[in-house]
Amino acid sequence: MVERLVLAVVLLALAFAAYQLLKQRNLQRAAATAAVDPILDDFKPGIPAIVYFTTPGCIPCKTQQQPALSRLRTELGENNIQIIQIDAVENPDAADRWGVFSAPTTFILDPHGQPREVNHGVADAAKLKRQIELVA
Amino acid sequence: MAGVTLRKVDQTGIKVGQAATIILLLAGFVLNSWPLIALVALAQLLGALDVPFAPYRLLYLKVIKPSGLVKPNVIADNPEPHRFAVLIGGVFNTVATILLLAGAPTPAWVLVWIVIVLANVNFWLNFCLGCWMYYQLHRLGVPGFKYAPVEG
Numbered sequence: 241m242v243e244r245l246v247l248a249v250v251l252l253a254l255a256f257a258a259y260q261l262l263k264q265r266n267l268q269r270a271a272a273t274a275a276v277d278p279i280l281d282d283f284k285p286g287i288p289a290i291v292y293f294t295t296p297g298c299i300p301c302k303t304q305q306q307p308a309l310s311r312l313r314t315e316l317g318e319n320n321i322q323i324i325q326i327d328a329v330e331n332p333d334a335a336d337r338w339g340v341f342s343a344p345t346t347f348i349l350d351p352h353g354q355p356r357e358v359n360h361g362v363a364d365a366a367k368l369k370r371q372i373e374l375v376a
Numbered sequence: 377m378a379g380v381t382l383r384k385v386d387q388t389g390i391k392v393g394q395a396a397t398i399i400l401l402l403a404g405f406v407l408n409s410w411p412l413i414a415l416v417a418l419a420q421l422l423g424a425l426d427v428p429f430a431p432y433r434l435l436y437l438k439v440i441k442p443s444g445l446v447k448p449n450v451i452a453d454n455p456e457p458h459r460f461a462v463l464i465g466g467v468f469n470t471v472a473t474i475l476l477l478a479g480a481p482t483p484a485w486v487l488v489w490i491v492i493v494l495a496n497v498n499f500w501l502n503f504c505l506g507c508w509m510y511y512q513l514h515r516l517g518v519p520g521f522k523y524a525p526v527e528g
Contacts, residue, residue, distance in 0.1 A: 248406055299453055303452060304387075304451065304502070361503050
């Protein structure tokens with residue numbers, strides 16, 4: 241039983257490590273493109289941003305992520321957060337450049353436009369707020 | 377009316393089911409216990425059938441929810457894709473149980489670990505592979521998969 245317990249812990253740890261590595265690579269890829277990416281043409285320097293990738297068929301985007309972003313925008317105010325929404329179906333090249341493989345995916349950009357955090361799946365308003373405050 | 381008539385889904389209830397699945401399957405693996413895998417398979421198959429006595433439903437409605445440990449999170453969503461996802465997990469675990477009883481543990485535990493990984497992805501990242509498959513099958517016009525994604 242101990243052997244199986246160790247194996248389970250190792251497998252879970254490996255899965256967790258693989259995910260962290262994936263996140264790291266995702267951020268590096270996004271950082272490489274952010275400086276010149278046309279989706280950030282409207283980025284206003286000095287204000288942290290959330291780049292939000294969604295698709296028309298993404299249910300959690302509509303029922304959870306969008307309301308969370310709306311709440312965050314209301315809470316922080318238009319002058320303290322900018323949200324850049326990208327439809328990954330309309331703009332598959334952008335999704336590819338940023339390494340997006342599922343929706344919703346949100347990138348937290350610091351006031352200089354550098355990606356500092358990525359969330360795969362729904363990120364609630366409280367989590368996004370914490371991440372924004374860390375990079376602001 | 378596909379894509380228009382929407383039911384409510386309690387996301388917390390779904391999360392409780394995923395958490396129970398992960399814990400029981402991990403326990404089943406560690407204890408090398410086919411009855412635990414069979415129990416999860418049964419719970420999932422009954423959940424997929426949406427019967428009132430489905431174990432995960434009872435666990436949530438009779439134990440977890442009244443305890444106040446978690447808050448309900450009811451949102452407009454189609455329940456069918458979630459039930460389809462649970463059905464797939466139930467089928468995997470049923471096959472795994474049969475394989476364990478037939479003396480083929482390696483493929484059985486591979487199936488169980490696939491369910492563990494997918495349940496974790498759903499629980500932590502909110503990505504439901506079964507739901508995604510459901511909507512792909514809907515797009516292809518496969519009979520029975522009649523609900524389109526929620527319109528914005």
